[in-house]
Amino acid sequence: MSVTERLYWYSRLIRLDKPVGTLLLLWPTLGALWLASGGVPDWKLLLIYSLGTLLMRSAGCAVNDYADRDFDKHVKRTAERPITSGKISGKEALAVAAALALISFALIIPLNTLTKQLSVFAVLIAASYPYFKRFFAIPQAYLGIAFGFGIPMAYASVQGLLPASAWLLLIANVFWAVAYDTEYAMVDRDDDLKIGIKTSAITFGRFDVLAVMLCYGISLGLITLVGLNNGLGKVFLFGIATAVLCALYHYVLIKDRERMSCFAAFRHNNWLGAAIFAGIAFDYALK
Numbered sequence: 001m002s003v004t005e006r007l008y009w010y011s012r013l014i015r016l017d018k019p020v021g022t023l024l025l026l027w028p029t030l031g032a033l034w035l036a037s038g039g040v041p042d043w044k045l046l047l048i049y050s051l052g053t054l055l056m057r058s059a060g061c062a063v064n065d066y067a068d069r070d071f072d073k074h075v076k077r078t079a080e081r082p083i084t085s086g087k088i089s090g091k092e093a094l095a096v097a098a099a100l101a102l103i104s105f106a107l108i109i110p111l112n113t114l115t116k117q118l119s120v121f122a123v124l125i126a127a128s129y130p131y132f133k134r135f136f137a138i139p140q141a142y143l144g145i146a147f148g149f150g151i152p153m154a155y156a157s158v159q160g161l162l163p164a165s166a167w168l169l170l171i172a173n174v175f176w177a178v179a180y181d182t183e184y185a186m187v188d189r190d191d192d193l194k195i196g197i198k199t200s201a202i203t204f205g206r207f208d209v210l211a212v213m214l215c216y217g218i219s220l221g222l223i224t225l226v227g228l229n230n231g232l233g234k235v236f237l238f239g240i241a242t243a244v245l246c247a248l249y250h251y252v253l254i255k256d257r258e259r260m261s262c263f264a265a266f267r268h269n270n271w272l273g274a275a276i277f278a279g280i281a282f283d284y285a286l287k
Contacts, residue, residue: 006088009082009087009088010082010088010096012081012082013061013062013065013081013082013083013088013093013096014058014059014061014062014096014100015057015058015061016058020266020267020269020270021057021061022053022054022057022058023270023273023274024147024177024180024269024270024273025053025056025057025147025148025150026050026053026054026273027270027273027274027276027277028147028148028150028151028169028173028176028273028277029049029053029150029151029153029154030046030049030050030277030281031151031169031223031276031277031280032150032151032152032154032155032166032169033045033046033049033154033158034277034280034281034284035165035169035226035227035230035280036154036155036157036158036159036165036166037158038284039280039281039283039284039285039287040284041158042158044110045154045157045158048107048108048111048157049150049153049154049157051104051107052104052107052108052150053150055100055101055103055104055107056100056101056104056122056123056126058100059096059097059098059100059101059104059126060097060126060127060129060146062093062094062096062097062100063093063094063097063126063127063130064129064130065081065082065083065084065093066083066090066093066094066097066130067130067131068130068133069083069084069090097127101123104119105119105123108153108157111157112156112157112160114156114160114161114162115153115156115157118149118152118153118156119153121149122146122149122150122153125142125145125146125149126146126149129142129143129146133197133198133199134197134198135198136198137198137200137203138178138198138199138200138203139198139199139200140177140178140181140182140185140199140200141174141177141178141200143177143181144173144174144175144176144177144178144181145170145173145174147173147177148169148170148173148174148177149170151166151169151170151173152166152167152170154166165226165229165230168222168225168226169222169223169226171222172218172219172220172222172223172226173219175215175216175218175219175222176215176216176219176269176272176273178200178211178212178215179212179213179215179216179219179247179250179269180265180266180269181200181266182199182200182201182204182208182211182212182215183212183250183253183254183262183263183265183266183269184262184263184266185199185200185201185202186201186208186254186257186259186262187259187260187262187263187266188201189201189202208254208257209251209254209255209257212250212251212254213247213251216247216250217247220240220243220244220247220276223240223276224237224240227240227279227280227283232279232280232283232284233283234283235279235282235283235286236279236280236283237279238279239275239276239277239278239279239280239282239283240275240276240279242275242279243272243273243275243276243279246268246269246271246272246275247272249265249268250265250268250269250272253265253268
């Protein structure tokens, strides 16, 4: 295999062709940076967290594919992933993940001790998430912690402490992740049942759509509470209202549990997250 071909498969391994996953991590992290800094985040922190989000999501994808290498071949959507198809070895995937994690850690070396301590937990959670699907009934909740750990890290970097807002936003992110990743899991439910992987779509059963909408409601409610407590106003609430409309649109997509519509709902969460962040950023900018 040529160097060009190998680089292509590495890019597929870390999902550079699928940026939605990175954005689902980025929007909550940026929102936390804006809230923690009162709407004026340091540009260096903005750069560190934007790049770090991409790197850690990419590393997580490599670890996930390594952990699921024996399962992915039984799932139609994942059967041709780089490891499963034999284009990249498991050892190569782990090496890629380790390199990306080390680069990500190097980015936060200039930051305070609390941020570095939190980064250790972030790596451990991201690395262990793929194995939770073996025994945890709702692994999407654990994913929400992994995807949202940039929130407390952002507060730690700016304020040097972890206020209630940081924890409320992290909890909100857990519920949001359960919502959108349940939509994602609804796509593979039949395959997951056959191979014995646990997902929220299986656990919720016939109440899956109701559970998704309840999770959206709790998540948006908590974010609204944090925003109002931080003095945000009408522009922020407009962003929340837009996010609510996105959630209602997702209900239309998933209510019949059609595979591709559920996948479309999952992907559309990028716009829900963007609406919330835009509401936060523009509210501060217009004060």
